[in-house]
Amino acid sequence: xxxxxxxxLTLLLVSGERAIAGNAERGKAxxxxxxxxxxxxxxxxxxxxxxxxxxxxxxxxxxGFEADLVVPAIAGRFLFQPASPLTGxxxxxxxxxxERPAYTLDSLHEAxxxxxxxxxxxxxSVMPRYQLTREDVADLSAYLSQLDGRVPPGVRDDKIYLATxxxxxxxxxxxxxxxxxxxxxxxxxxxxxxQELARSRVSARSQQQMYRNYRSWELxxxxxxxxxxxxxxxxxxxxxxxxxxxxxxxxxxxDWSAIHRLCESRELPCLFAQLRQVPQLTEQDTAFxxxxxxxxxATHLSVAEHWLKSKDVMHxxxxxxxxxxxxxxxxxxxxxxxxxxxxxxxxxKGAVVALVKPQPDSSVEVSIGQxxxxxxxxxxxxxxxxxxxxxxxxxxxxxxxxxxxMALQAVTAMAEILSHADLxxxxxxxxxxxxxxxxxxxxxxxxxxLSLAPGQRFAAKGSFVALGGSQQWTWWQP
Ligand code: HEC
Numbered sequence: 001x002x003x004x005x006x007x008x009l010t011l012l013l014v015s016g017e018r019a020i021a022g023n024a025e026r027g028k029a030x031x032x033x034x035x036x037x038x039x040x041x042x043x044x045x046x047x048x049x050x051x052x053x054x055x056x057x058x059x060x061x062x063x064g065f066e067a068d069l070v071v072p073a074i075a076g077r078f079l080f081q082p083a084s085p086l087t088g089x090x091x092x093x094x095x096x097x098x099e100r101p102a103y104t105l106d107s108l109h110e111a112x113x114x115x116x117x118x119x120x121x122x123x124x125s126v127m128p129r130y131q132l133t134r135e136d137v138a139d140l141s142a143y144l145s146q147l148d149g150r151v152p153p154g155v156r157d158d159k160i161y162l163a164t165x166x167x168x169x170x171x172x173x174x175x176x177x178x179x180x181x182x183x184x185x186x187x188x189x190x191x192x193x194x195q196e197l198a199r200s201r202v203s204a205r206s207q208q209q210m211y212r213n214y215r216s217w218e219l220x221x222x223x224x225x226x227x228x229x230x231x232x233x234x235x236x237x238x239x240x241x242x243x244x245x246x247x248x249x250x251x252x253x254x255d256w257s258a259i260h261r262l263c264e265s266r267e268l269p270c271l272f273a274q275l276r277q278v279p280q281l282t283e284q285d286t287a288f289x290x291x292x293x294x295x296x297x298a299t300h301l302s303v304a305e306h307w308l309k310s311k312d313v314m315h316x317x318x319x320x321x322x323x324x325x326x327x328x329x330x331x332x333x334x335x336x337x338x339x340x341x342x343x344x345x346x347x348x349k350g351a352v353v354a355l356v357k358p359q360p361d362s363s364v365e366v367s368i369g370q371x372x373x374x375x376x377x378x379x380x381x382x383x384x385x386x387x388x389x390x391x392x393x394x395x396x397x398x399x400x401x402x403x404x405x406m407a408l409q410a411v412t413a414m415a416e417i418l419s420h421a422d423l424x425x426x427x428x429x430x431x432x433x434x435x436x437x438x439x440x441x442x443x444x445x446x447x448x449x450l451s452l453a454p455g456q457r458f459a460a461k462g463s464f465v466a467l468g469g470s471q472q473w474t475w476w477q478p
Contacts, residue, residue, distance in 0.1 A: 022142025030140055031061070038131045051128050053140075058454075059288055060429035061147055064436075069126060072097050075426075076145030079103045096121065109137045152427050153243030153266065156215070162414065163220045163244040165259050165273070167231075167252035175221075177399040178251055178274065181407035182219055184394040189415060190216040220244060231258040239266065245418075246270060246427065249410035251403075255279060263289045267427050269417060271434075272410035272459075274403065276362050287457050289431060291413075293406065293447065294377040295458040296362055302478045303375050303463045304366045308354055311368060374466045376473070378402060378446050387444035401446075408444040416441055448475040 029035040033052025053074070057063050061075040072078070085098045100119035103111070107118040112130045115123045132140075154161035164182060166175045193216050222238050224231050235258060246269035250259065257279035263270035270290045278296050281287065354368040363376035387405040391397045396404055416437055417430035438459060439451040450459040462477030 022138035022140070022145075024139070024142040024146045027139035027141065027143030027146075030136060031143055051130075056126075058428070058432050060426045060432055061144055062426065062429050062432070064432060064454075066126070069124070070097065074144060075147045076141070077148040079108070079144060080141075105134070105138060105141060108141060109134055112137060112140075147426070152245055153239075153268070154245035158215055159218055160215045160418065161218050161220060161242055161244045163222045163238070163247050165222045165224065165235075165247060165250040165252070167224050167228075167254050167256075168226065169253045170251045174400070174403055175251055177396075177403040178249055178407045179221060180396055180399060181391075181394075181404045182249060182411050184396060185408065185411045185415075186217045186219055188394075219248070228255055228258065232261070235259065235262045244268065246414065247273070248414045249273060249407045252276070257281065257285075260287075260290050261285065269414070269427050269431055269434075271413050271417075272406065274406050278458075289427065290457060291431070291434065291452070292458050293409075293445070293450075294460045294463075296377055297358065297364065299377070299458070299461070299478075300364045300375040300463050301356070303465060303476050304354075304356060304364065304373075306476065306478045307366065307373055307465075308368070311354075311371070372468050374469075375463045375476075376466075377460070377463055384444055384446060386442055390444070405444045405446060409450070412441060412444065413438065448477070 026035070030037060031053045033054060037051050053061075056066060056071045057074050058071075062073040063071040065071070080102050082102045083098055083100045100117055100121070101107075103118055109132065111117050111123065112132050115125070115127065115129050117123055164178070166178075193214055220238075220242060222235070224234050226234075239262065247259070247263060248271055250270075250273035252259075252273065253276040255277075256273060256275050259270065259273070260279045260281070262268070264286045267289055272291060272293055275292070278292055278294075354366055357365045357367075359365060359374075361376070363374055365372055365374050367373075384401070384405050387401065387408055388397065390408060391399070391401070391404055413434060417434050432454070435452040435454050435456065439449075441450075443450055445460075447460040448462065451461070452459055462475055464473040465476045466473050
């Protein structure tokens with residue numbers, strides 16, 4: 001649905017000397033590099049994906065930092081308005097970017113092809129010079145304008161709906177522990193919201209912040225039933241009945257891909273589900289809106305790699321089902337997956353072959369001869385002083401700390417990203433903020449450290465390791 005502003009803008013763009021109606025779908029393909037753009041940076045051709053606008057201006061088109069460089073917001077409502085020091089004050093803008101007239105289709109074409117802004121300033125050379133037709137620019141404009149005025153699902157003036165998904169294989173006691181944590185957090189948050197609301201009625205200044213913080217949260221437990229192939233339909237039905245802004249925590253020992261896909265297609269931030277295994281994705285799947293604690297096997301294997309290297313092991317073998325090709329690609333040239341047959345032929349040539357055995361609890365056991373290590377994404381009992389204090393205060397200290405700690409992390413991360421949601425609640429922008437903010441948030445989990453970088457969707461970069469049958473778990477980060 002086009003907002004009035006976007007509609008006016010479209011009219012404005014087509015009222016130039018030569019009327020061009022932009023095709024937002026095609027503009028989106030250009031923006032995300034699905035349609036190849038030809039560009040030059042400092043005279044050299046910029047290859048492939050890197051010249052897609054998304055790689056610098058981000059999914060939200062609200063820009064961000066690239067090392068010491070400020071990439072400006074180019075969503076329609078910024079681009080087609082004059083920039084002043086007050087524009088987008090909560091966004092990163094460099095001083096010289098703060099003053100320029102509104103872009104028109106012509107001046108945007110000029111800027112993108114020659115690098116001269118409507119203020120007559122030469123844009124820095126990092127911003128590529130593109131070979132684009134006026135049609136291309138009209139399409140890009142149509143897409144960028146369409147980003148405005150879209151209120152995400154599940155957001156009302158006074159309320160934000162969130163969901164937490166529980167698949168039928170989950171033990172009732174486990175899901176209760178998760179729900180008790182989420183509900184305790186949300187109760188406290190909503191109580192604070194009521195106070196802020198009362199205060200805002202007497203203070204004109206805080207009225208401005210209305211848009212931002214003063215919404216209460218409502219959490220919907222979405223309990224899936226039956227066979228996994230029926231989940232996509234169940235999720236669609238639940239979402240249609242009550243749209244949600246995003247998903248917080250959630251629990252499953254089964255395949256999570258139905259939930260992952262719903263969140264990608266509906267653009268719902270899905271934060272930190274408690275899973276046995278990450279979803280099995282295909283080349284067609286995107287992975288922007290889903291954030292996970294741990295990648296499981298993929299990280300375990302790089303930890304295994306690290307250990308095996310120190311042992312001078314050249315090759316190792318997996319017993320059991322082979323992982324998806326994406327995980328295969330993570331192995332370096334010293335290692336390869338070998339079939340039993342190949343392994344014995346390599347062995348007969350004198351090479352040491354290690355065995356990597358995935359265990360039912362999603363840990364792996366790696367062995368060479370008599371030596372072995374166990375690699376897991378979380379040790380059996382997690383002690384985290386910070387989360388213990390919170391749990392004690394909320395009367396939840398008797399619940400399994402692994403579950404409660406992870407649930408607390410998920411809901412804290414949701415609160416963090418929603419506190420930045422003043423920019424029309426762009427879900428994409430919220431996730432981009434989390435990429436930077438996660439590291440400085442309190443860590444309530446047993447993971448040593450949680451962090452993300454642009455594009456990264458697994459927050460724990462290491463695994464827990466126990467040497468040869470011991471129960472002494474230590475954190476290894478390759
Ligand atoms: C390699 C990173 C990169 C890519 C790719 C990129 N940009 Fe930029 N863009 C920048 C930077 C950095 C600036 C700021 C330059 C300056 O202010 O000197 C910028 C500035 C701009 C501006 C000027 C904004 C203003 O307020 O004056 C526009 C418009 C723009 N980019 C559009 C696009 C579009 C459309 C694409 C894709 C076709 C794109 N950019 C691709 C990095 C990039």
